Amino acid sequence: MTDESPVSPATTRLQWLTLVALIAALFAMSWWAYYRLPPMIVLRTLVSGQHDQPESAARVAFTVPAIVAIGVLGNLLAGHWNVLFWPRKALSSRDGGAMWPLAIRMFTIAAAQFIVVQAFTLAAALGLISEIAGLRGAGVTLGIGVAVIGNALPLVTRRNSFVGYRLSVLYDDPDHWRDAQRMAGYFFVGAGLLLAVLFVVAPVLGTRLMIPVIAVTVLAPVLLTRLAAVQRGSA
Amino acid sequence: MRDPFTGLSDPTRRRILDLLRERPQTSGELAAQFDVAWPTISRHLAVLREAGLVTVERQGTTMLYELNMTVLDDMLKTVFGWTTPTAPKGRSRK
Numbered sequence: 001m002t003d004e005s006p007v008s009p010a011t012t013r014l015q016w017l018t019l020v021a022l023i024a025a026l027f028a029m030s031w032w033a034y035y036r037l038p039p040m041i042v043l044r045t046l047v048s049g050q051h052d053q054p055e056s057a058a059r060v061a062f063t064v065p066a067i068v069a070i071g072v073l074g075n076l077l078a079g080h081w082n083v084l085f086w087p088r089k090a091l092s093s094r095d096g097g098a099m100w101p102l103a104i105r106m107f108t109i110a111a112a113q114f115i116v117v118q119a120f121t122l123a124a125a126l127g128l129i130s131e132i133a134g135l136r137g138a139g140v141t142l143g144i145g146v147a148v149i150g151n152a153l154p155l156v157t158r159r160n161s162f163v164g165y166r167l168s169v170l171y172d173d174p175d176h177w178r179d180a181q182r183m184a185g186y187f188f189v190g191a192g193l194l195l196a197v198l199f200v201v202a203p204v205l206g207t208r209l210m211i212p213v214i215a216v217t218v219l220a221p222v223l224l225t226r227l228a229a230v231q232r233g234s235a
Numbered sequence: 236m237r238d239p240f241t242g243l244s245d246p247t248r249r250r251i252l253d254l255l256r257e258r259p260q261t262s263g264e265l266a267a268q269f270d271v272a273w274p275t276i277s278r279h280l281a282v283l284r285e286a287g288l289v290t291v292e293r294q295g296t297t298m299l300y301e302l303n304m305t306v307l308d309d310m311l312k313t314v315f316g317w318t319t320p321t322a323p324k325g326r327s328r329k
Contacts, residue, residue: 151307152305154302155303178302185306189306
């Protein structure tokens with residue numbers, strides 16, 4: 001039995017409601033904007049920042065909500081079915097329970113971050129702010145969000161199905177798991193701050209570098225931790 | 236509520252956090268690595284727990300302490316290390 005009980009069931013329920021309300025608000029905002037957008041739009045967004053081809057209003061309005069819905073639902077279902085640990089592992093429900101409040105908080109931060117990203121994107125699409133201002137606002141928000149989530153990653157100390165780097169190779173060893181989450185935290189904070197500064201200084205360049213920076217940020221901690229474990233002879 | 240400043244202001248507590256970075260440990264294991272009395276280490280652990288920098292889990296008759304620091308906490312700890320005296324060196328592990 002863990003001695004820590006920092007989050008009451010009532011607080012957890014409130015966090016759940018907040019998460020659901022944020023996702024509902026994201027869809028409502030996108031739906032509202034969709035009926036006010038022209039059928040085709042030429043707009044640089046975080047998703048389509050590298051080309052100037054006209055895009056449909058539906059794509060501009062619903063890409064971010066679709067990413068959030070797939071991300072949240074995919075994460076919950078993957079956690080529920082334990083598919084990220086392959087071959088399947090016997091996870092401790094106690095550890096999962098200990099990490100669950102943190103998982104909800106991190107999902108909520110991500111949802112809030114995407115609402116602001118979407119608000120900047122739609123404001124630019126509707127002509128309320130300039131295209132570059134929209135791109136800058138969305139990019140800075142994304143960077144800060146990545147940094148905030150990265151800051152909390154080292155708190156994912158227990159192996160679980162819902163949050164953190166959930167890979168079979170990390171699950172095998174608790175030290176390996178903790179090292180990977182901690183290292184990932186540093187990478188995420190560094191990458192988030194880098195993206196935020198980049199989008200302030202050069203938003204268009206930011207859209208070009210965003211995917212490579214995020215790819216390195218996601219992959220490097222796993223590879224480095226794995227390498228360290230092999231060198232220690234624990235893998 | 237988390238209060239990393241109180242937890243990180245003392246060099247002994249920062250040394251405890253360094254030791255917990257290696258792996259979760261019991262208060263007895265931690266105390267064995269210092270030249271101060273076990274109750275002193277126990278008091279420092281209580282402060283760290285109050286500050287939210289460590290979590291504790293009961294395992295039978297012992298309490299297992301585990302690091303619970305964000306990246307920002309870790310950076311603050313480094314800054315505190317530059318500006319305040321260093322911790323008494325722990326005994327080398329047997």
